[in-house]
Amino acid sequence: MTLTINDTTMTSDQTAHTARQTPGRQHLWEVSWLPGRVLDRNSTITAMVLADQAGNDDLNERHRLWPHIEGWAAELGLTGHDAVNRISQPGAPGQRRGRERERPDPEAGQ
Numbered sequence: 529m530t531l532t533i534n535d536t537t538m539t540s541d542q543t544a545h546t547a548r549q550t551p552g553r554q555h556l557w558e559v560s561w562l563p564g565r566v567l568d569r570n571s572t573i574t575a576m577v578l579a580d581q582a583g584n585d586d587l588n589e590r591h592r593l594w595p596h597i598e599g600w601a602a603e604l605g606l607t608g609h610d611a612v613n614r615i616s617q618p619g620a621p622g623q624r625r626g627r628e629r630e631r632p633d634p635e636a637g638q
Contacts, residue, residue: 529580531573538572542580545615547572561615562604574603582615 530541538547538557550556550566557572559565561579578600581593588594594608601611 529577531576531580533573538576540576540580543576543583543615545576545579547576561617567604571604574600578604578611579615582612587612 532539532541536549545560547557547559547567550558553566555569556566557569559567559572559575559579562575567575578597581587581597581600584591584593587597589608591597597612598608601608604611606614
């Protein structure tokens with residue numbers, strides 16, 4: 529997992545979910561899988577780490593990471609199940625799970 533944190537954005541190599549600094553509100557952030565919520569920087573990092581880990585195909589209560597999932601979700605006021613469900617909702621950015629960002633093939637249209 530590589531979480532890239534810049535002044536105004538946060539991205540990861542494990543998920544298409546992103547975070548960005550809220551326009552006009554210094555030190556506050558929005559995360560793609562938590563629409564309508566504004567978070568501080570630390571909570572945003574927690575949300576991005578959670579999004580990274582939630583892409584694990586065999587993630588459930590017996591998974592070795594589940595206690596961490598529950599803990600990170602609790603920091604955001606959610607249960608582990610609620611967080612994982614929100615992260616994987618249809619219409620949310622697709623999960624990349626370690627793949628490079630998919631780019632259009634420039635020769636495909638020719």
